[in-house]
Amino acid sequence: MADTSIGTPDQLRDPNYTPALHKAVPLGIQHVLAMFVSNVTPAIIIAGAAGFGFGSDAGAQGFPDMTYLIQMSMLFAGIATLFQTIGFGPVGARLPIVQGTSFAFIPIMIPLVAGKGVEALPALFGGVIIGGLFHTVLATFIGKIRFALPPLVTGLVVTMIGLALVKVGIQYAAGGVPAINAPEYGSLLNWSAALVVVFVTLALKFYARGMLAVSAVVIGIIVGYFYAMAMGMVTVEAITTSWDRAALLQVPMPFKYGFEISIAAIVGFCLMAFVSAIETVGDVSGITKGGAGREATDDEISGATYADGLGSTVAGVFGGFPNTSFSQNVGLIAMTGVMSRHVVTIGALFLIVCGLVPKVGAIIRTIPIEVLGGGVIVMFGMVVAAGISMLSDVKWNRRNMVIFAIALSIGLGLQLEPKAVQYLPDTLRILMTSGLLPAAFIAIVLNLILPEDLAGEATEEVSGGMSGHGGGSLGG
Numbered sequence: 001m002a003d004t005s006i007g008t009p010d011q012l013r014d015p016n017y018t019p020a021l022h023k024a025v026p027l028g029i030q031h032v033l034a035m036f037v038s039n040v041t042p043a044i045i046i047a048g049a050a051g052f053g054f055g056s057d058a059g060a061q062g063f064p065d066m067t068y069l070i071q072m073s074m075l076f077a078g079i080a081t082l083f084q085t086i087g088f089g090p091v092g093a094r095l096p097i098v099q100g101t102s103f104a105f106i107p108i109m110i111p112l113v114a115g116k117g118v119e120a121l122p123a124l125f126g127g128v129i130i131g132g133l134f135h136t137v138l139a140t141f142i143g144k145i146r147f148a149l150p151p152l153v154t155g156l157v158v159t160m161i162g163l164a165l166v167k168v169g170i171q172y173a174a175g176g177v178p179a180i181n182a183p184e185y186g187s188l189l190n191w192s193a194a195l196v197v198v199f200v201t202l203a204l205k206f207y208a209r210g211m212l213a214v215s216a217v218v219i220g221i222i223v224g225y226f227y228a229m230a231m232g233m234v235t236v237e238a239i240t241t242s243w244d245r246a247a248l249l250q251v252p253m254p255f256k257y258g259f260e261i262s263i264a265a266i267v268g269f270c271l272m273a274f275v276s277a278i279e280t281v282g283d284v285s286g287i288t289k290g291g292a293g294r295e296a297t298d299d300e301i302s303g304a305t306y307a308d309g310l311g312s313t314v315a316g317v318f319g320g321f322p323n324t325s326f327s328q329n330v331g332l333i334a335m336t337g338v339m340s341r342h343v344v345t346i347g348a349l350f351l352i353v354c355g356l357v358p359k360v361g362a363i364i365r366t367i368p369i370e371v372l373g374g375g376v377i378v379m380f381g382m383v384v385a386a387g388i389s390m391l392s393d394v395k396w397n398r399r400n401m402v403i404f405a406i407a408l409s410i411g412l413g414l415q416l417e418p419k420a421v422q423y424l425p426d427t428l429r430i431l432m433t434s435g436l437l438p439a440a441f442i443a444i445v446l447n448l449i450l451p452e453d454l455a456g457e458a459t460e461e462v463s464g465g466m467s468g469h470g471g472g473s474l475g476g
Helices: 021-050 057-061 064-085 101-113 115-138 143-150 153-175 188-205 214-228 236-245 263-292 299-320 325-338 341-356 357-364 369-391 398-416 427-435 434-451
Strands: 099-101 323-325
Touching: 021 064, 021 099, 021 101, 021 115, 021 214, 021 325, 021 341, 021 369, 057 263, 064 299, 064 323, 064 341, 064 357, 099 299, 101 115, 101 263, 101 369, 101 427, 101 434, 115 263, 115 299, 143 236, 143 263, 143 299, 143 434, 153 188, 153 263, 153 369, 153 398, 153 434, 188 214, 188 369, 214 369, 236 357, 263 299, 263 323, 263 325, 263 427, 263 434, 299 323, 323 325, 398 427, 398 434, 427 434
Parallel strands: none
Antiparallel strands: 099 323
16 A cells, blocks of 8 residues: 555656655665565576586685676666666656566576586677667567467466476575485475575565565575574685675676677577567556556557666676566555655665675675575466466467467477487577477467367367366356
8 A cells, every 4th residue: 555654646656756765765675675586596597507606616716607697687687777767768668667687588598508607608698688689679669569479478488487497496495406416405404494485485475564575585585594504504604705705896897708699599588588578568567557547658668678678788798687677566566656766766776786796796695505495486486376377367268278288288398308309400409498489489370370269179179078168267
């Protein structure tokens, strides 16, 4: 419910309204707390998949590359958020949109870097930059392609993103990929740390209000961190060593890891840009409806998409990952009723400061992977739930059931059994084993070419008595 002590109802619905500073600053930090863990998690996952994160030899040097990626995640989430809130020219919606590192691209990035170390990063960031430029171009005609991405397609893609990532959460909770063959992998101690995070997060989400509920995952990880210290999983000495090794200030370096053209990376990032753009359209609409009770304008939608693409491009130049609008912050605006873009600008400045101070990343990297796993289990499970929620808007007739069935079967199947396409050329193999892109491609194409009505026998004969004859929006 909106707090009228912050301003009048008309002021609270006005994006250009600035609350008093002593109230605007906590509201801005609240936005950062809502997205902080989600924003830095992709950097930790990609570093781990590439082999220079947790459990790698880089630990002896304090994981310098992973720390840098964490820094860039914070810094360019802040910069991309400023693109949205302040804007310039056609760039930016000039709405309270919080940008952050997108989960959607992780299933694309993992096959590109898997086990290849830092050497995989030039091609990865080449894909981020070119994909970001393509995303920027999408802004000029975003309204014209929305027809090709109905809830059936977007819901499937979001669900697939979550399904691709839930395995990561379980691996982290059990001890991390490098520990898979070690005796302690999956131990009660490891799982206890992860479950502390899960239970604290659930308790706060269900029984707390205000900032405690909004920052439930962050608080859960902090409690898990102290539990891990009490159990000897992380020591004060390790924390102080990590803190002392980190510089007080570090300016980002353009093309720190180089730049390389990879067809697989470029195709993957460009295709996922469509999904990210549509997600942003939904978030902009959610903000204007939830915060101001109106529809988003065409300029706001195209401006937000421009900011998405440009933010991702600039991030890629300095070693950051693709940015997108964060949906949890859309819900936060609906909850607080404060539509001020200047509140989010304060949060963006806080993120930028964190990104310029390596000591922040140095503390984050001391979080035991099992503790992070507890938070990741919650976050990635919510991604799946969000996809299923989107699918609830689909009219489940026989046609849509067939499209969903084929896309999910092939996409998820290739994800689970990547060796099934081991003889394809490298570029095609990487794209196929993501699972996400083939599922999205199949769903989009079938949705465009299949007739609206399929014969009843077309699905009855293969549904095994489970043809879904329920009522409402899920009716046959």
